[in-house]
Amino acid sequence: MAALLGLACFLFSPVSHAAPATAEGAAGADARIESLIARMTVEEKVGQLSLYGPADTNIPGNPQAAQRNGQQEIDDVRAGRLTGLFNNEGLERKRVLQEVAVRESRLGIPLLYGADVIHGFRTIFPMPLAEAASWEPELAERTARAAAVEASADGFRWTFAPMVDIARDARWGRGIEGAGEDVYLANQFAAARVRGFQGSDLSRADSLLATPKHFAAYGAAEGGLDYAATDISERTLRQVYLPPFRAALDAGALSVMSAFNEISGIPSIANPALLTGVLRDEWKFKGFVVSDYTADEELIAHGYAADGRQAAKQSFLAGTDVSMQSGLYMRYLPELVASGEVPMARLDDAVRRVLWVKQKLGLFDQPLRGLDAAPQARADNPAHIALAREDARRSIVMLKNERAVLPLPKSGRKIALIGPFASGTQDLLGAWSLFPGQSAPVGIDEGLSAALADPGALAVVRGSGIDAPLAGGIEAAVAAARDADVVLLAIGESERMSGEARSRTDIGIPQAQQDLAEAVAATGKPVVVLLSNGRAMALKGAVRNADAILVTWFLGVQTGSAIADVVFGDFNPSGRLPVSFPQASGQVPFYYGQKRTGRPLPDNDQAMAFKTRYVDTTNQALYPFGHGIGYAPVRYDGMELSQDRLPLGGTLRVRATVTNTGQREAEEVVQLYAAERAASVTRPVRELKNFRKVRIEPGASKVVEFALRADDLQFIGRDMKPTVEPGEFDLWVAPSAAGGIRKSFALTRE
Numbered sequence: 093m094a095a096l097l098g099l100a101c102f103l104f105s106p107v108s109h110a111a112p113a114t115a116e117g118a119a120g121a122d123a124r125i126e127s128l129i130a131r132m133t134v135e136e137k138v139g140q141l142s143l144y145g146p147a148d149t150n151i152p153g154n155p156q157a158a159q160r161n162g163q164q165e166i167d168d169v170r171a172g173r174l175t176g177l178f179n180n181e182g183l184e185r186k187r188v189l190q191e192v193a194v195r196e197s198r199l200g201i202p203l204l205y206g207a208d209v210i211h212g213f214r215t216i217f218p219m220p221l222a223e224a225a226s227w228e229p230e231l232a233e234r235t236a237r238a239a240a241v242e243a244s245a246d247g248f249r250w251t252f253a254p255m256v257d258i259a260r261d262a263r264w265g266r267g268i269e270g271a272g273e274d275v276y277l278a279n280q281f282a283a284a285r286v287r288g289f290q291g292s293d294l295s296r297a298d299s300l301l302a303t304p305k306h307f308a309a310y311g312a313a314e315g316g317l318d319y320a321a322t323d324i325s326e327r328t329l330r331q332v333y334l335p336p337f338r339a340a341l342d343a344g345a346l347s348v349m350s351a352f353n354e355i356s357g358i359p360s361i362a363n364p365a366l367l368t369g370v371l372r373d374e375w376k377f378k379g380f381v382v383s384d385y386t387a388d389e390e391l392i393a394h395g396y397a398a399d400g401r402q403a404a405k406q407s408f409l410a411g412t413d414v415s416m417q418s419g420l421y422m423r424y425l426p427e428l429v430a431s432g433e434v435p436m437a438r439l440d441d442a443v444r445r446v447l448w449v450k451q452k453l454g455l456f457d458q459p460l461r462g463l464d465a466a467p468q469a470r471a472d473n474p475a476h477i478a479l480a481r482e483d484a485r486r487s488i489v490m491l492k493n494e495r496a497v498l499p500l501p502k503s504g505r506k507i508a509l510i511g512p513f514a515s516g517t518q519d520l521l522g523a524w525s526l527f528p529g530q531s532a533p534v535g536i537d538e539g540l541s542a543a544l545a546d547p548g549a550l551a552v553v554r555g556s557g558i559d560a561p562l563a564g565g566i567e568a569a570v571a572a573a574r575d576a577d578v579v580l581l582a583i584g585e586s587e588r589m590s591g592e593a594r595s596r597t598d599i600g601i602p603q604a605q606q607d608l609a610e611a612v613a614a615t616g617k618p619v620v621v622l623l624s625n626g627r628a629m630a631l632k633g634a635v636r637n638a639d640a641i642l643v644t645w646f647l648g649v650q651t652g653s654a655i656a657d658v659v660f661g662d663f664n665p666s667g668r669l670p671v672s673f674p675q676a677s678g679q680v681p682f683y684y685g686q687k688r689t690g691r692p693l694p695d696n697d698q699a700m701a702f703k704t705r706y707v708d709t710t711n712q713a714l715y716p717f718g719h720g721i722g723y724a725p726v727r728y729d730g731m732e733l734s735q736d737r738l739p740l741g742g743t744l745r746v747r748a749t750v751t752n753t754g755q756r757e758a759e760e761v762v763q764l765y766a767a768e769r770a771a772s773v774t775r776p777v778r779e780l781k782n783f784r785k786v787r788i789e790p791g792a793s794k795v796v797e798f799a800l801r802a803d804d805l806q807f808i809g810r811d812m813k814p815t816v817e818p819g820e821f822d823l824w825v826a827p828s829a830a831g832g833i834r835k836s837f838a839l840t841r842e
Contacts, residue, residue, distance in 0.1 A: 124456065125447045128199055129440055136172040136199065137443045138425045143206070143382065143416045146180035165189070172197050173422060175414065175446060176204035178252070181527055186247040187463040194459045202459035204450055206250035209289075209300065210269060210524035211235070213242040215476040215531050215649060218487045219522040219590075219626060220255065220281075222645030224271035224670040225720075226486040227761045227785055229284035235483055236288025238476045240300040246527070247463050249453050250301040252349055252382075254285035256336035257306055261681040262671065263316025265594030268523060268626035268646070270311065271336075272670030273683040273717060276780045278336040283343035290344055295454035297462045304340035306351035306384060308366055309333040313353055316680065317595050322353045327773070329355070331808045338375060346379030346449050350412055352387055359394050361387045362403075367411025380413040380445040389418035400424060405433060413442040472531050477650065480531075484647035484654030489667035489720040491641040497618045498640050499661025499723060500578060503545035508572040509537055510555045510612060511582035512605065513624050519558075522626060522646030523591030531649045536582055536622065539652020543660050551576060555612070558586045559602040566611045573615040580659070581609060581638065582622045587646055590626025599677045600630045609634040622655060628671040628682075631714060643669070661723065666759035666785070668720035668828070672713040679709070684717040684829035685776035718763050718780070718828035724754030724790065728762075731825050731833045738839050740816065744800040748825035748833060752788040761785050762796045765824040765832065771817050772810055778824065781805075796825070802839060 129137070147165035160168065168174050169192045180186060186205055194200045211217045217235045224232075236254070243251065258278055259267030271281040282304060289302040309329055313320040324333075337348070350367065351360040360366060361383050371377040388407040389400060397403035404420040405428055415421040428434040450456060490498070500507065513519055517533040541547040555569030556562050573579045583605040589596065601609070613619055613634035620640040623629065631641075642665070647654055657663040674682040693703040693711055705711055713719075727750070734745035752758040762785075765778040782798045800823070802816045809815035818839045826832020 122448065122451070125444060125451065128201065128447060129443055131199060132443070134426045134429055134439070135422075137439050138421050139168075139171070139173040140175045140201065140443045140446045141414050141425070142174045142419065142422045143176055143178060143414050144174055144419075145417055146177055146185070166192055169193050169203065170196050172199060172201065174203070176206060176250070178206040178250075178416070179208060179526065180205065181246070183247050183463055187460065190459055190463055201447070202450060202455040204250055204453070204455065205248050206252060207243060207248045208253070208524055208526060209239050209243045209248065209251040210253050210255070211522070212239045212480070212648065213246065213527060214529060215239075215242060215473065215480050216521045216525050216533070217480050217483050217648045219268050219646045220270060221268045221272060221626065221670060222487040222647060223483060224277065224281055225489050225643070225645070225667040226483070227277070227668050227670075227783060228486060229280040231483055231486060232281050233284040233288035234479060236285045237291065238473070238479055240289050240291065241298045242473070242476070243300055244298045244462050248300065249455070249462070250303070250347070251289055252303045252305060253289070254282055254302065254304060254340065255306070256282040256304045256340055257309075257311035258333050258336065259311040259671070260683040261311075261313075261316035262599045262628040262674070263595050263597060263680055264311060264313060264318065265590050265596065265626070266318060266592055267311065267671070268590045273672065274670065274685070274780050275332055275335050276782070277670060279339040282336040282340040286340045286343040286345045294344075294346070294452045297454075299453070301347055301449065301453060302340065302345040303347045303349050303382065304337050304345050305349035306353075306360070307337060307348050307371070307381070308351060308360060309355055310351040310353050310360075315595075318593050319352045322355050324355065326812055327808045330812065334370065341375060341377055346452065348377070348379065348381050350381055350383050350387060352384055352390065354394060354396075359391055359396050361412050362391055362396060362406040362410045364410040371411065378445070379449055380442065381411055382414040383407065383412050383416045385416050386418040388412065388415050388420050401428070404428065408434060408442070409438065413445055477531060480648050481650035481653050481657070484650045485657045485663045487645060487647060487667050488654065488658050488665050489643040489669055490658070490665040490722065491643060491673075491715050491719065492638075493640045493721060493723075495618070495639060497578065497620060498659060500659055502543060502660050503549070505549065505577040506575065507540070507550050507578055507580060508576035509540060509550055509552045509580045509582060510569045510572060511608065511622070512554055512556055512558045513582040513584065513622070514554060515552050519587045519624065520646065520651040521648055522587050523594075533649045534652035536652045536655055539654070539656040540580070540659065542653070543656040543662075556604045556608040559604055561604045561607065566608055569608060570611050570615060573612045573617050576617060578618045578620065579612055580620050580622055581612060582624065583609060583635070584624030584629070585626055586624075587626075590646075597677070599627060599680065600632060601635055606633060606635065613637070620659070628669075628673045630674050630677045630679075636714070643667070664722045664724065664756060664759060665720065666722055666761070668718050668761045669715060670717070672717045672829070673715040675709040675712070675714050679706070682713065684713065685779055687774050688777055713830065716828045716830040718761065718826070719830070720761070722758055722760070724752050724756040724758035726758050726760050726788065726827070727751045727753055728825060728827065728833050730795075731835050733823070733835050733837055736837050738800070738802065738837055739842055740802045740818070740839070742802070744837060746798040746800055746823060746825065747795055749793050749795050750786065750788060751793040752790055755790050757790060758788045759785065760788060760827070763826050763828065763832070764798045764800070765826060765829065766800070766805060767822045768805065768817070769820045769822065771807070771819060773807060775807060778822075778829065780829070805839060
């Protein structure tokens, strides 16, 4: 009982009104920063904690508190009433405002410009979830670096990315912004993207300050419903949802965005256990916390604050340093400080953190750097376009390829490209493609036509709308299919069906498209599904039974070219799923690393009664996490362990032989999973511990080796601290989270 009471007091304690400890590490004894703080008025201090979108704009349906016109914006900059702006496009206005800040404001503190640079700026790369399907964190680092170069050329020095939320409920639309369901894979991509955005030196002109978000457990919202409550244990929070944030901070991120959701009754933006207890006290985070858009004001709607004054007080004392868009800090913090309800020390700490980060970015020394870039610096970069194509084709996952229908020859066959995404460039980029002047995307029809010896061999028919039939559409599609040798069926989600505020109760193919698929399949022609999606999907009928399925996600500006590369065999698909595809929508939340139950269902007897089972479908994934195939089959065998007992301080070498039994080079993602058979806290059925992406020549074999240490087997123990317990473990070297070859070993104290 004492432990439970301690847990409740720690994680879900109300906001304290006592002054928090001074964050001395944020700026140390930097003389310039301390001199500024000593000279600043309270209003100027609060100004450094107030962030706004550009003046004279509005976002329909989204609160736009404290909307200002252009002159008010200039007046606020001159008076030191804001720290910066976000998503304000164009260099000219940024340059004007920065000149006002450094030359006309009393203290000359520069502005910081931020933006939602989620998967590219001018060159749009695949959505982050798609990119995670590459299982190549180094690739994500390169695309984040390219995005930073382009965004900084437009004056931005701060991005509200990467999103590092674990997403295990495919109904939640924002899973498209992350790396999927697995902690280990998410850790690798979180760190890589931070390194890419920030580069080797944050003060370089082409660096972007990274902001891992949303702190914390935003991806665990009830019902997969955006902005909804999260109710999870502290163990799950620490075991699953916090590690990617720690990985991002360890990689050098110096800002963090709080989440919209609450955890067990305490909204994240006002949760001192998260924002101060975990970030500051445990992790010694030196940067600053920024709220999500008007999240502090939304404490009123949550029923947690009675009014804006209380909302500002709760958010600020909990550890949210910068308020985005609401204007509540500027409105209420001065009087809260004057009344003594907010200690001056807390205000100074927050300002110190913000100024320290601005200094790390080099803004004090060169505030106008990057704001006078020549126009050619913002033109299409051929290297970035080539990178987008590489990224896109490495993100494609081939789920099945029966009768080796793929790859298609480039001549001698008639192809019918059918579906609402068959032509045009709408719905290729995905959510968060915000800024004008972006590179022109390549449509699927365009990419296929360019690759064919005779473009006339390609017939393009929409067949249906995205969620509604077209008059005569199915008839035209069936006619085209009958006249073709093979059908490419471009179906799935539009870009408006995945993303923020785009939760779905049914994660299947919209009915109009399902009807189209059934009619086309009835012709008997081979069907290849090109699946447009921003989440795991529940496939059925003709879509599920297609001869081949390619998960093509939202691939960005080189969509058509990348799909053509894979369809015609110029690139051997090497992507693997970062999320599990369920059998049906009713299975979600669904993920491979589920806990055991006291009545597990034997693998070979789905019909057994009184076991953990559904009565109308199997428990297994339709396509498990990590699954994907290429044009060359591979075989796993010869698994060996360097020893059958691993001391706590030792290293276990795990080896397996992977053989390419095909006629083409294979690129295989070899995955290492582990599970402890019995522990003081119940453990998942298996967990990813490492992976290697290897190339294997036709007919050749490659020995893949992993090093496993005791620390790799850590979990959160009964005392809520990381622990490793001796015991019996199973290991799998596998092509996915289902199956593989297995060995066991014992972890011992000596």
